[in-house]
Amino acid sequence: MNTIKETWKVAKNCKSVVTEDGIELTYCEFGEENEEVVISGAFYIHTWSPVIEKLGERYHVYGLIMRYGDGEGTEFNEDGTINWSRQWGDDVYKFAKTLGIEEFHYIGKC
Numbered sequence: 512m513n514t515i516k517e518t519w520k521v522a523k524n525c526k527s528v529v530t531e532d533g534i535e536l537t538y539c540e541f542g543e544e545n546e547e548v549v550i551s552g553a554f555y556i557h558t559w560s561p562v563i564e565k566l567g568e569r570y571h572v573y574g575l576i577m578r579y580g581d582g583e584g585t586e587f588n589e590d591g592t593i594n595w596s597r598q599w600g601d602d603v604y605k606f607a608k609t610l611g612i613e614e615f616h617y618i619g620k621c
Contacts, residue, residue, distance in 0.1 A: 523560065530605040534584045538606070539574040541567025548615040552577045552603055570616070575606055 524539040539556060541564050549570040553559050556574040563574045577599050578584075584605075586597035607615060 523564070528606065528609045530584075530609050532584060532605070534578075534602075534605065536578070536602060536606050536609075537576045539563070541572045541574075542570050545569060545571045547571065548573070548612055549618060550575060550603055550607065550612070550615045551618045552599055553619070554579070573606070573610075575603065578602055 524541060525537065526540060527535050527537045529535050539560070545567070547570050549563075549566055549572045551559065551563055551572065552575040554577050556563070556576050559574060563572045566572045584601070586594045586601055588594045603617065607613075
């Protein structure tokens with residue numbers, strides 16, 4: 512694991528993983544003792560912490576900090592703008608794959 516760069520966006524339990532293509536994804540984790548998995552993504556996951564912490568009482572919850580699309584692995588539209596849906600979908604997919612998560616519920620915050 513690399514140094515966590517965006518810890519100020521996570522209220523508690525900050526961690527990070529590096530995907531097989533070298534992208535560092537920062538997240539928080541709650542309810543590790545639970546089997547059913549929920550992944551939630553947001554730029555500022557700390558604003559969503561009360562919800563995901565509560566969900567952690569019943570689910571194994573990962574709060575993923577969505578990347579801004581700057582740098583390696585960015586998904587672009589033909590006109591050069593960032594394709595946010597593809598970018599965030601790719602982040603969630605790579606995150607789940609890296610942690611070996613095969614099934615999960617996804618909840619978003621926007």
